[in-house]
Amino acid sequence: MSLLTLLGAVACLAGVQAQSCLNTVNATGYLNYTTVLGYFLQDVPTTNASTFDYTATNFGLINRTYPSTDGLTANLTQWQKFEAQVNALNANAPLNTAYKVLFMGRHGEGVHNAAETYYGTPAWNCYWAELNGNATNEWFDADLTPNGIKQALIAHDFWAHEIAVQKIPYPQSYYTSPLTRCLKTANYTFAGLEFPKYYPFVPTVRELLREGISIHTCDHRRTRTYIHNLFPTWNIDPSLTEYDQIWNGVTAETNAAQDARSKIVLDSIFSSDDHTWLSITSHSGEMGSILRVLGHQSFSLNTGAVIPVLVKAEFLPSGPAPSHPPYTTSTHCAAPPVTSIATLAEGCVCGATVTAAGIVTPIYNVSSDYPSGAGFQATDLPQGPTSNVVAAPSTYGA
Incomplete structure (x- = not known):
């Protein structure tokens, strides 16, 4: 049961733009998140994130007993026992508290990931990432590589195994970043699996689940029309405008700014979604930010990897x-x-043709509803339906 149903304090409907929900939350109270520890290997400080394989560890679910299943003689799988434990936590929770399980999956390898490996991080961050692509590949709103598709299909097959063998609870709601690599990863991962008709795979595309805002063109999303044409039956959040109003090619989020954005989207989801088992397909940087908001330890996911988190949400008066x-x-x-050194802005040593500290104007002429250099702020979220809101399209060189 959601905090919305429990308290009647957050007057937000499912799919309503995040800022409207947040304004209501802030007017009446505060949602506080904590990670409930002791259930997943990814919560354990000694787990090595760089070598962790979720497919070899039952999504990281720790083999243990739970108070809710003590004394049961039924031959339950570990996931069935965990499901009973989560249900018990919610059944016994105070009226201001709800527990949800987030399955957060990182997109499969994108063209931009392969390009960074090819060019090296300094050259990628300081020059190539600001281009749309090179002579052979485009990484503006980067698509998946063949390896990235393979990683998403590995997740698909593992979900199929877990459903059939472990009786893992089905995701009841699906959310995804609006960037192409996440849209396609979510589809490769879940499309074709046998889900109940009452929990169909129909994701909601949320603007604020996108990767951390930077000057890299791989993080500049395509249009709302493109997303709709790619997956016509999916839900697109009303706050997602036709053209990308957030990316401007000049400014970038700090960790603190990204965490404020992540708090907004979590507040919106937790305040409007009655379901307990949620799937989120997003990015390494954004999931790192969500983990910080949830009070989870840092855990960097490899491309295509999945991390489950048991979250306790409390509605507080302030x-x-x-x-x-x-x-x-x-x-x-x-x-x-x-070269690149850490003591300079962005680490860029640009050479004799420009100042050593680099340039700040975009390589491409970018026009958007947000003035160049103004940046996106949490208060800039659209406040109403956006079907008639059309920003000026971005323009690029050859």
Whole structure:
């Protein structure tokens, strides 16, 4: 049961834009999140994230007993026992508390991931990532590589195994970033699996589940029309405008700014979704931010990997005031950099043709509803239906 149903305090409907929900939450109370420890290997400090294989560890679910299943003689799988435990937690929770399980999956390898490996991180961050692509590949709103598709299909097959063998609870709701690599990863992962008719695979595309805002074109999303045409039956959140109003090619989120954004989207989901078992397909940086908001330890996911988190959400009468941390102005080079060092902005050493500290103007002329350099703030979210809102399209060089 959601906090919306329990309290009647958050007057948000499913799919309503995040900021409207957040404004109501802030007017009446505060949602506080904590990770409930002791259930998943990914919660354990000694687990090595770089080598962790979720397919070899039952999604990381720890083999243990639970108070809710003590004394049961039924031959339950570990996931069935965990499901009973989560149900017991919700049944016995105070009226201001709800427990949800988030299955957070990172997109499969994208063209931009392969390009960074090819060019090396300094050259990628300082020059190549600011282009749409090279002579052979495009990474603007990067698509999946063949390896990325394979990783998503591995997740598909593992879900099929877990459903058949472990009787894992079905996701009841699906959410995804609006960027192409996540849209396709979610589809490759879940399409074709046998889900109950009452829990169909119909994701909701949420603007604020996108990757951390940077000057990299791989994080500049395509249009709402493109998303709809790609998957016509999916739900698209009303706050997602036709053109990308957040990315501007100049400013980037700090961790604090991204965490404020992640809090908004979590508040919206937790306040409007009655379901307990949720799937979120997003990005390494964004899931890292969500984990920080949830009080989870840092756990970097490899491309295509999945992390489950048991979340306790408490509706409190008050909490910290909403924060709107400023964005930073990013620099890059007009040509591949000489090298990269950490003491300079963005680490870029651009060479003799430009200042050593780099340039701040976009390589491409980007026009959007947000003035160049203004950056996106949490308060900038659209406040109403956006079917008639059309921003100026971005324009690019050859």
